[in-house]
Every structure is written in structure tokens, then in C-alpha cells.
Amino acid sequence: MSRSARSGSRDRGAFDVLIVGAGHAGVQVAASLAHSFEGSIGVLSGELCEPYEKPPLTKGFLNGAVTESELLLRPSAFWQESGVTLLLDRRVATVDPDAHVVVTVQGERFGYGRLVWAAGADPIRIGLPGVDLPGVHELRTLEDTVRFRAEIRPGKKVVVIGGGYVGLEAASACVKLGAEVTIVEARSRLLARVTGAEVAEYVLRRHLDHGAHVELDAAVTGIAETDGRAGGVLLSDGRDIPADVVLVSVGIQPNTGVLAAAGARCSNGIEVDLQGRTSLPDVYAAGDCTCFPGDDGGSVRLESLQNAVEQGEIVAKSIMGEDATYGVVPYFWSNQYDIKIKTIGLFTEHDETIVRTGSGSSAFSVVYLRNGRVCAVDSINAMKDYVDARQVLGARIAPSAVLDPAVRLRDAIVADPAGDVPS
Known part of the structure; x- marks a missing residue:
């Protein structure tokens, strides 16, 4: 993977869409716009290498199972052929929403028609003696x-x-x-x-x-x-x-400081609506740095690849004038040793759990219920349960069926008193 700065035909000036951040969300916005948006698109990345996937860093790259070249989010040719200008080693210092200008820490100024803030999140740094030591x-x-x-x-x-x-x-x-x-x-x-x-x-x-x-x-x-x-x-x-x-x-904390200083409404992240729009005119946001309206009337912030990609797609559609709103079914995964953990939904505020034995000695699932309905499923080395989990979210289920490993999880759904079964 090249680590030298790479740019397209312009290295400053103005873009019709300027994207800050080259993680999953920012790259998804650029890729979704690339073949149908008629204006200019620029991406500012704070790093020195082409955009790459972050989840495999600890899931495969660290132990040598994944190589650097396999991490690329898009082939190098994409940045040469798509018409998207990728500018590396550019960290944004300020945003002027009235003038529609961003300024980098190097002092470069970039104008924008619409801005997409996809700067992700930074590690929480513990302020303890010795944390700056080598090692x-x-x-x-x-x-x-x-x-x-x-x-x-x-x-x-x-x-x-x-x-x-x-x-x-x-x-x-x-x-x-x-x-x-x-x-x-x-x-x-x-x-x-x-x-x-x-x-x-x-x-x-x-x-x-x-x-x-x-x-x-x-x-x-x-x-x-x-x-x-x-x-x-x-x-x-x-x-x-x-x-x-x-x-x-x-843990990590959303990268909100620059946009908050520009006047964007922020709480547990940059607040966006279901079209990805912030409180600033012509400014969108996507990915780990955002929080958005949840089904319960509160706000949700998700730290996941899926959220970044799907929010990026919605932002691109919004910019194109399409009538699209964000509806998320959260999922997460983790690989440790021979353990494969896959999660659908959010287990927070659950009031009941059902532990379901899997087909092997190291396979099981945990079904979380909130007010009698499934709010999340953790599947550990249990792929069939993970596949079924999306179907049971929001449903009422029969505990006896869940506890029977011979019954598919999706077949444990029971109808509501009104006769409705989630589709």
C-alpha cells in the first residue's frame, strides 16, 4: 500500500462535495456519488496512505492473517479513474459554514458546495503518569x-x-x-x-x-x-x-470538536437527522462521529462498519436529492482465537435473557428480550442463529422453542394477540 501523498487534478480550491474523512463512511459517500453525481468530489484524509478497512486491523492484520494490500477499501485505480480527488495528510482545523470553507492545519483553504463530515472517532486517552512513554x-x-x-x-x-x-x-x-x-x-x-x-x-x-x-x-x-x-x-x-x-x-470518542466549534449541534456525537443532515446548512455527517434519532425518541450512536457504510449511502442519496431515510438494524462481530461472535440488535435495557445451546460444544446464542420482544441476539460460533436473528428482532418468541436446539430460531416466533407476525 502506498504511503506517499496522492492527489487528483487539484490540490486546493473548491469542490461541489467535500468529504472530510476517508474511513468507511467517507469512502462510501464518495463511491456512491462517483458514477452519477455531475459535480466535483474531494476527499480529505488525515492519514498518509490510501483508505483502508479498520476492523481487520485487530481481527487479522495484527496476527499476520491479512496483508496490508488486502486492507484497501477501494483498489488504487478507483482514485485514478473515478473522478474523485483524494488528498492525503490533510487534517481539518476549522470550518466556516457561512463562507462554505474548511481550513486545514497546514493552512490550505477548500471551498465546498456541500460538506460531509466523516471524521470518525479518536481513542479515549487516559491522563495517567507514563502514558507517553515508548512502548x-x-x-x-x-x-x-x-x-x-x-x-x-x-x-x-x-x-x-x-x-x-x-x-x-x-x-x-x-x-x-x-x-x-x-x-x-x-x-x-x-x-x-x-x-x-x-x-x-x-x-x-x-x-x-x-x-x-x-x-x-x-x-x-x-x-x-x-x-x-x-x-x-x-x-x-x-x-x-x-x-x-x-x-x-x-474506547473511542466521536470526533466532533471542529464541527461543534463551527456551530453544529452535538451531544453524544454530531446530531444528524435520518437523511444525514446536521444543524448547519449544506453540512452532512456520517459514521462513528454521529448520533441520530432512535425508534424510542432518543438518540443513537453506533460504532460499527455497517453503520458507517449505510449512513454513507444515505448521505449520498440525500445529496443527489433522493427521498431516502436511515433505518438501521445494528450488527457487530468479533473474532478471538476460534471464537466468532456475531450480534444483531442492541442489548441495552433488556430485562430477560434466554441462553440457547448450539450444535457444538463451543456454540451457543443468547437472546435478549425487552418488554417481551427480542431486542438483540448474540451468536457465538452459531451461524444459523445469526442468520435467523434479523428475522426475530422485535418479535415475541416461545422460550421452549428457543431452548430446543433442534428448532430453528426463526421458527420460535409466535404471533401477537392480534395475529401479527413480524415479516
Whole structure:
């Protein structure tokens, strides 16, 4: 993958559509517009390499199963032939919504007819002593991952701070590479923000089975220094966990600052409507940086590839004048060791769970109910349940059928009293 700056026929000036951010959302907007939009399209990327997929960084690239060239979101030829101008190493400093101008940190000015903010999210950075030492890493970009992987070798002591999906995927990759891994999580269980206790307990057992050490209810107070670099992770109970390499993975925060300073309405992200429009005239947003109206009247922010791509498609349609609104069925996935976790829906505020045995000893699903209806399904090594999960979302189900592994999950749906069955 080329890491040199690449641009099209213009490197400054004005674009009919200017996209800030070259992740999944921004590239999807550009690709959706490329063959039918008659105006000029520019993409500003803050990175030095062509746009790439981010989920495989910890799911395959870190352990060597995926190569750099396989990460490309679009073939290099797309940027030469599509008419889309890709400008690398351009980070936006300010947006002037009245003048329809963005200014980069280098001082370049770009005018726009319509602006799409797809700048994603940045890692949450813990303000503790020692976090700036050599040997302390975060994983958000390809460059981050390349630096981190260069330090992982057999026998190296790696401490992962954070027990979410990214941290656990990185931990499993490091174990496969022969490192001695310790996972430090501040909460009482892993994956507390994204899944239920049953899945968290299973994932914990599998990490322990593979030789990782896991510290729960463990508050980090700093990074110890040894010979000018990270040498350990300090806990509030006084322990010092030895470390040659430290990964900080405690979540991400939406990249809203520049647009908020320009006057965009922001809360848990940049607020957009179901057409992807922000509160600023001619400014749209898509991806991890946004929050949008949910079915319950509240707002939703999703950190997922699917959300970025589908929101990007809606924004492109809105720009083209099509009557399209965003309707999302969230899904997520994670690969750790031989574990394949696939999730449909959102488990938050569920009030009941049903654990369904799968066809193999390591296969099962958890069905989450809210007010008697399915709100989410976690499928662990259970592909048929994952395939059926979309059909049962929002439905009432028969618990006895769910508990019978011989019955397909989709066949557990029961009609509402009015006789309606979700289609």
C-alpha cells in the first residue's frame, strides 16, 4: 500500500462535495456519488496512505492473517479513474459554514458546495503518569497497528488496558504470536458495554484457557518506567504488573470538536437527522462521529462498519436529492482465537435473557428480550442463529422453542394477540 501523498487534478480550491474523512463512511459517500453525481468530489484524509478497512486491523492484520494490500477499501485505480480527488495528510482545523470553507492545519483553504463530515472517532486517552512513554500504544490507525505489531514477539510481556472488543481481539492476536498477555479491566466483567454476562463469562474462560491473565475490578494508576520506556502497569491496590509493551484500549470518542466549534449541534456525537443532515446548512455527517434519532425518541450512536457504510449511502442519496431515510438494524462481530461472535440488535435495557445451546460444544446464542420482544441476539460460533436473528428482532418468541436446539430460531416466533407476525 502506498504511503506517499496522492492527489487528483487539484490540490486546493473548491469542490461541489467535500468529504472530510476517508474511513468507511467517507469512502462510501464518495463511491456512491462517483458514477452519477455531475459535480466535483474531494476527499480529505488525515492519514498518509490510501483508505483502508479498520476492523481487520485487530481481527487479522495484527496476527499476520491479512496483508496490508488486502486492507484497501477501494483498489488504487478507483482514485485514478473515478473522478474523485483524494488528498492525503490533510487534517481539518476549522470550518466556516457561512463562507462554505474548511481550513486545514497546514493552512490550505477548500471551498465546498456541500460538506460531509466523516471524521470518525479518536481513542479515549487516559491522563495517567507514563502514558507517553515508548512502548505504550493505542490502536486506531494502520500506522498504530504496524508500530504495535513490531514490538510483539514470543516471550514479550504485553499488558492490555481495557476489556472491550478491540482490546480482547488484540490480546488474542498477541497470544497467538507467543506473547505473555495480561488484560486489565476496570469493571467487574469483560465486555460490559457491549454484551451480556453470559457471553462475557464465556469469553473470559476462553482467554484464560489460552494462557492470558485477566485482572477485573482493576484500576490503573499509571505506567511504570524502566530504562526510559514502559516497564509495568501500576494498579490502585499497589501491584505493578510487569510489561514490555502496553496497549491502551478503553474506547473511542466521536470526533466532533471542529464541527461543534463551527456551530453544529452535538451531544453524544454530531446530531444528524435520518437523511444525514446536521444543524448547519449544506453540512452532512456520517459514521462513528454521529448520533441520530432512535425508534424510542432518543438518540443513537453506533460504532460499527455497517453503520458507517449505510449512513454513507444515505448521505449520498440525500445529496443527489433522493427521498431516502436511515433505518438501521445494528450488527457487530468479533473474532478471538476460534471464537466468532456475531450480534444483531442492541442489548441495552433488556430485562430477560434466554441462553440457547448450539450444535457444538463451543456454540451457543443468547437472546435478549425487552418488554417481551427480542431486542438483540448474540451468536457465538452459531451461524444459523445469526442468520435467523434479523428475522426475530422485535418479535415475541416461545422460550421452549428457543431452548430446543433442534428448532430453528426463526421458527420460535409466535404471533401477537392480534395475529401479527413480524415479516
